[in-house]
Amino acid sequence: xxxxxxxxxxxxxxxxxxxxxxxxxxxVYGILRLINFAHGDVFMVAGLVxxxxxxxxxxxxxxxxxxxxxxILGFVIERVAYKPLRSAPRMSLMISAIGVSYLIQNLxxxxxxxxxxxxxxxxxxxxENVSILGASTKRVTLVTPILTIALVFVLVYLINHxxxxxxxxxxxxxxxxxxxMGIKINAVISMTFVIGSFLAAVGSMLYFTNYPSVAITxxxxxxxxxxxxxxxxxxxxxxxxxxxxxxxxxxxxxxxGLGYTTFxxxxxxxxxxxxxCVKPTGLFGEKVTDKV
Amino acid sequence: MSKNVLKVENATMQFGGVxxxxxxxxxxxEGEIVALIGPNGAGKTTAFNVVTGVYQPTNGAVWFNGExxxxxxxxxxxxxxxxxxxxxxxxxxLAPTPDKIxxxxxxxxxxNIRLWKSQTVFNNVLIAxxxxxxxxxxxxxxxxNRKEEAAQRAHxxxxxxxxxxxxxxxxxxxxxxxxxxxRLEIAxxxxxxxxxxxxxxxxxxxxxxxxxxxxxxxxxxxxxxxxTIFLIEHHxxxxxxxxxxxxxxxxxxxxxxxxxxxxxxxxRVIDAYLGVADDA
Amino acid sequence: xxxxxxxxTAAVLAALLAACIIVxxxxxxYHIVVTVIKKATVYSLVAVSMNLLNGFTGLFxxxxxxxxxxxxYAYGVLTIPVEKRPGVYQYFDGGAIKFxxxxxxSGFLGDTVGTVVGMLAALLIxxxxxxxxxxxxxxxxxxxxxxxxxxxxxxxxxxxxxxFQWNALGPITNGSNLLKSYPAFSHATPYVVxxxxxxxxxxxxxxxxxxxAFRAIRDDEVAAEAMGINLAKHKRMAFIISxxxxxxxxxxxxxxxxxxxxxxxxxxxTYEIxxxxxxxxxxxxxxxxxxxxxxIFSSEWLLRGLDSGTFFGxxxxxxxxxxxxxVVLSVIIMVIVLFFRKGIMGDKELPDLxxxxxxxxxxxxxxx
Numbered sequence: 001x002x003x004x005x006x007x008x009x010x011x012x013x014x015x016x017x018x019x020x021x022x023x024x025x026x027x028v029y030g031i032l033r034l035i036n037f038a039h040g041d042v043f044m045v046a047g048l049v050x051x052x053x054x055x056x057x058x059x060x061x062x063x064x065x066x067x068x069x070x071x072i073l074g075f076v077i078e079r080v081a082y083k084p085l086r087s088a089p090r091m092s093l094m095i096s097a098i099g100v101s102y103l104i105q106n107l108x109x110x111x112x113x114x115x116x117x118x119x120x121x122x123x124x125x126x127x128e129n130v131s132i133l134g135a136s137t138k139r140v141t142l143v144t145p146i147l148t149i150a151l152v153f154v155l156v157y158l159i160n161h162x163x164x165x166x167x168x169x170x171x172x173x174x175x176x177x178x179x180x181m182g183i184k185i186n187a188v189i190s191m192t193f194v195i196g197s198f199l200a201a202v203g204s205m206l207y208f209t210n211y212p213s214v215a216i217t218x219x220x221x222x223x224x225x226x227x228x229x230x231x232x233x234x235x236x237x238x239x240x241x242x243x244x245x246x247x248x249x250x251x252x253x254x255x256x257g258l259g260y261t262t263f264x265x266x267x268x269x270x271x272x273x274x275x276x277c278v279k280p281t282g283l284f285g286e287k288v289t290d291k292v
Numbered sequence: 293m294s295k296n297v298l299k300v301e302n303a304t305m306q307f308g309g310v311x312x313x314x315x316x317x318x319x320x321x322e323g324e325i326v327a328l329i330g331p332n333g334a335g336k337t338t339a340f341n342v343v344t345g346v347y348q349p350t351n352g353a354v355w356f357n358g359e360x361x362x363x364x365x366x367x368x369x370x371x372x373x374x375x376x377x378x379x380x381x382x383x384x385x386l387a388p389t390p391d392k393i394x395x396x397x398x399x400x401x402x403x404n405i406r407l408w409k410s411q412t413v414f415n416n417v418l419i420a421x422x423x424x425x426x427x428x429x430x431x432x433x434x435x436x437n438r439k440e441e442a443a444q445r446a447h448x449x450x451x452x453x454x455x456x457x458x459x460x461x462x463x464x465x466x467x468x469x470x471x472x473x474x475r476l477e478i479a480x481x482x483x484x485x486x487x488x489x490x491x492x493x494x495x496x497x498x499x500x501x502x503x504x505x506x507x508x509x510x511x512x513x514x515x516x517x518x519x520t521i522f523l524i525e526h527h528x529x530x531x532x533x534x535x536x537x538x539x540x541x542x543x544x545x546x547x548x549x550x551x552x553x554x555x556x557x558x559x560r561v562i563d564a565y566l567g568v569a570d571d572a
Numbered sequence: 573x574x575x576x577x578x579x580x581t582a583a584v585l586a587a588l589l590a591a592c593i594i595v596x597x598x599x600x601x602y603h604i605v606v607t608v609i610k611k612a613t614v615y616s617l618v619a620v621s622m623n624l625l626n627g628f629t630g631l632f633x634x635x636x637x638x639x640x641x642x643x644x645y646a647y648g649v650l651t652i653p654v655e656k657r658p659g660v661y662q663y664f665d666g667g668a669i670k671f672x673x674x675x676x677x678s679g680f681l682g683d684t685v686g687t688v689v690g691m692l693a694a695l696l697i698x699x700x701x702x703x704x705x706x707x708x709x710x711x712x713x714x715x716x717x718x719x720x721x722x723x724x725x726x727x728x729x730x731x732x733x734x735x736f737q738w739n740a741l742g743p744i745t746n747g748s749n750l751l752k753s754y755p756a757f758s759h760a761t762p763y764v765v766x767x768x769x770x771x772x773x774x775x776x777x778x779x780x781x782x783x784x785a786f787r788a789i790r791d792d793e794v795a796a797e798a799m800g801i802n803l804a805k806h807k808r809m810a811f812i813i814s815x816x817x818x819x820x821x822x823x824x825x826x827x828x829x830x831x832x833x834x835x836x837x838x839x840x841x842t843y844e845i846x847x848x849x850x851x852x853x854x855x856x857x858x859x860x861x862x863x864x865x866x867x868i869f870s871s872e873w874l875l876r877g878l879d880s881g882t883f884f885g886x887x888x889x890x891x892x893x894x895x896x897x898x899v900v901l902s903v904i905i906m907v908i909v910l911f912f913r914k915g916i917m918g919d920k921e922l923p924d925l926x927x928x929x930x931x932x933x934x935x936x937x938x939x940x
Contacts, residue, residue, distance in 0.1 A: 110895030423800025
C-alpha cells in the first residue's frame with residue numbers, strides 16, 4: 001500500500017486539475033453544443049503567462065495577471081471565432097475551434113521557439129515539499145482537491161441561485177427559446193467562457209507547479225483528458241465532469257504506479273471509447289430524442 | 293375479400309410516461325386508400341413512424357402482406373412504466389431499420405419536407421432507386437453497371453414526367469416552389485417501387501385548387517402503379533373525396549373507423565375534430 | 573458531362589502532368605519544387621480521402637492521422653531491405669520480420685520491376701491494413717452522433733500512436749526509434765501519377781450511385797434511411813474506403829519523408845488536413861487538391877522567408893523568425909474559416925469552372 005499511496009495522492013491532485021479544465025468544456029458544450037478544442041490550448045497559454053509573469057514581477061501581481069489574461073483570451077476567442085458562426089452548421093463551429101487551437105499552438109511555437117519554458121519561480125508555499133502519511137510530495141497536491149471542491153461549490157451556487165446562473169441553465173436547455181424570452185444570450189455565453197477560462201487558469205497554475213517546464217504540447221494531453229472526463233461524467237453536467245476527472249486522474253496515476261506509464265494516456269482514450277459505445281450520455285448525462 | 297397488405301395489431305407507443313399511441317389496431321387491404329385523421333398531436337405521425345420502423349413500438353406488432361415484420365414488448369425501464377393494454381401478449385422482438393421496411397415494399401413522404409438539399413430534382417428521385425440496385429460498390433465505381441444505371445435513369449425520367457416535374461429536372465430541389473417540392477417527395481417515394489405508399493399530410497400548405505389536383509393525382513397513381521395508399525391528412529375535401537375508409541385518432545386512441553359517410557356522421561368524431569359542417 | 577467540359581478537363585490535367593514531367597527532367601530531385609510537388613500530392617490524396625468521409629458523407633471523423641500512421645509503418649516495415657534490417661532494428665535484434673517485399677518480387681521479376689512492384693504492393697497492404705482497422709473501429713463508433721464520432725476517432729488515433737511507440741512491439745515497429753533505409757521514388761512524377769489515378773477512382777465512386785447515397789446520408793439521413801439506404805452499411809463503406817486511401821497516403825508520406833516515427837502522425841496532422849479540406853471546399857475534390865497545393869506551396873516555399881528574416885524585401889529578423897510562417901498561415905486559415913466558409917471551390921469541380929464563364933457571358937449579353 002505504501003508504494004501506491006503517493007500515486008493515489010497524486011491521482012486526486014491531478015484529478016482536481018483536470019476537473020477545473022473539464023468544467024470549461026462541459027459548460028460550453030451544454031450551451032453551444034460545441035467541443036471547444038481550443039480550451040486545452042488556453043490552459044497551456046495560462047501556463048506560459050504564469051512562467052513569464054512570475055519571472056518578471058512579484059507574485060501578488062503575476063498571479064492575478066495570469067487569471068485576467070486567460071479570461072480575456074477565452075472571451076476574445078469566443079467573440080472572434082465562435083460568435084460569427086452561431087447560426088452556421090455545427091461542423092463549421094467545430095472546425096473554427098480546431099482552427100483556433102491550431103493558431104494558438106503555432107503562435108506558442110513562434111513565441112517560445114519550440115523550447116519548453118522552464119518554471120523558474122514556482123509559486124511559493126504550494127510548491128514546498130510536505131509529507132502525508134509517510135509519502136513525500138508537494139503541498140500543491142493537497143491544496144488542489146480542496147481548492148477544486150471549493151470552486152465547484154461556488155460555481156454550483158452561482159448556477160442554481162443567481163439570475164445569471166438561471167439564464168445559463170435556460171440557455172443550456174433550449175438556446176432559441178431562451179433568446180426569445182429576452183435572455184441576453186451574448187452575455188450568458190461570454191460568462192460561460194469567462195468562468196471556463198478562469199477555472200482553466202487556476203488549474204494551470206496548480207498543474208505547472210508540479211512540472212519543471214511548460215511545453216507547447218502541455219495543453220494537448222490534459223485538455224483532451226479533461227474532455228474525456230467531461231464526456232465520461234456526462235457532457236453538460238458539472239458534477240459529472242468533476243467526478244469523471246477525479247476518476248480519470250486516479251486511474252491514470254495508479255496505472256503509472258503499476259508500471260505501465262506508456263499506457264496511462266491510452267487508458268484514458270480506451271475509457272472514452274468504452275463510454276461512448278456503452279453509455280454515450282455518460283454517468284450523469286441526459287438522453288435526448290430527435291423528432292422525426 | 294382482397295388481400296390484407298398492412299395490419300397494425302395492438303400497437304402502443306409510449307415515450308417515458310407519455311402514451312402517444314394507445315392500442316392502435318388498423319387494417320389496410322390491397323388497392324385501398326385509407327386515411328388516418330385526427331387533431332394535431334393525436335399520434336398520427338407517430339403511428340406512421342412505428343409502421344415504417346423509425347420508432348420501435350413499446351408493445352404490439354405490425355404485419356405486412358401476411359408476414360409479421362415488427363414486434364416488441366416493454367423492456368427494461370419501460371416494464372414498470374408501461375400503462376397500455378395487452379401487456380404480456382407479445383414475446384418476440386422484431387425491429388427492422390426503416391431501410392429494410394422500405395425494401396419490403398413500403399415508402400413514405402414526410403410531414404416536413406425532407407428533400408436532399410444539395411441535389412437536383414432528378415438526383416433526389418434517382419437516389420431512391422439506389423436500394424433497388426443490384427450492383428456492389430466496386431461494379432458501380434468502375435462503371436460495370438451501365439445497363440442498370442441507364443434503366444434506373446429512364447425510370448426516373450418517366451416518373452418525373454408523370455408528376456410534371458420533368459422540365460425542372462436539373463434544378464436544385466430546394467429551388468422549387470413548395471407545392472412542387474411536395475410532388476417531388478411523392479415521386480421520390482414512388483421511385484423506391486413500393487407496394488404501400490404512406491403520405492404524411494401531402495396537401496399541407498396547398499390552396500383548394502392544388503388540393504383538388506392532388507386528389508385526382510393520388511387516384512391516378514393508385515390506379516397506374518397498383519398502389520395501396522395510407523395517408524394522414526387535415527384537408528377534409530381530400531380525405532372525404534378519395535378515401536375508401538377512414539380511421540380517426542384522438543389523444544392516441546382510435547375513436548372511430550368507417551367509410552367517409554359514416555365518419556362524417558359520427559358524433560364522437562364531430563365533437564373531437566370535425567366540428568359543424570362548414571365550407572372548408 | 574458535356575463534350576466541351578470533358579475536353580477542358582482532360583486538357584488541364586494533361587498540361588499539369590506534362591509540367592510535372594518537365595520539372596522532373598530539368599530539376600534535381602532535392603530541388604524545392606520537386607519536394608513541394610511530392611508533398612502536395614500526398615496531402616491531396618489524404619485531403620480527398622478525408623473529404624470523402626467528412627465532406628461527402630457528413631461523418632465528422634478526426635482519425636485520419638491514425639490510418640496514415642498504419643499505412644506508413646506497414647510500408648516501412650515491409651520494404652526495408654534485408655541487409656539493412658539489423659542496422660535499423662539495432663535494439664531489437666534485427667527485428668521480427670526478416671524479409672522485404674520488394675526483394676521477394678525482385679527474385680522473379682528482376683531488380684527494377686520487382687522493386688517497383690514490391691513498393692506498390694507494400695503501399696497496397698498498408699491501405700488494406702488501414703481499411704481493416706477502419707472496419708473494426710467502425711462497428712461501435714459509427715453509430716455515434718457527429719461530435720462524439722469526432723472525439724472517438726481522435727481517441728482511436730491517439731491509442732494507435734501509443735501502441736506504435738510501445739517498446740514491446742519493437743521487433744516490428746522499432747518502438748520509439750526511427751524506421752529508415754527503405755526504398756522510395758526519387759522523382760515527382762510517380763507520386764503524381766499514382767495519386768492522380770487514386771483520386772480518379774474516388775471521383776468515379778463519388779459520381780456513382782453509392783456516391784449519391786453518401787450525399788443523401790449527409791443531407792438528411794432520416795430521409796435516406798426511409799428511401800431504403802442502410803445507414804450502418806453505407807457509413808461503414810465510406811469509412812473503410814476513406815481509411816484505405818488514407819493508409820496509402822501514409823505509406824507515400826513515409827516514402828517522401830525518408831524516415832518514419834510515430835510522432836508526426838498526431839492529431840495536429842489531422843487538423844491540418846481538415847483545414848485544407850475546408851479551405852478547398854467541403855464537397856469539392858478539385859478544391860481539396862487545389863488547397864493542398866496552395867498550402868504546401870505556401871508553407872514550404874512562398875512563406876519561407878517569414879521564418880528566416882527577409883520576406884519580399886522587408887528585412888525584420890526579430891519578427892521573421894522560426895515559426896512566423898505557420899502563424900501567418902494559421903491566421904489566413906482562420907480568416908477563410910470565418911469569412912469564406914464555402915472555401916475556394918465550394919462544392920464545384922474543375923469542369924464546373926466553365927459554367928461560370930458561360931453564365932457570366934449570358935449576364936453581360938443580357939445587360940447589353
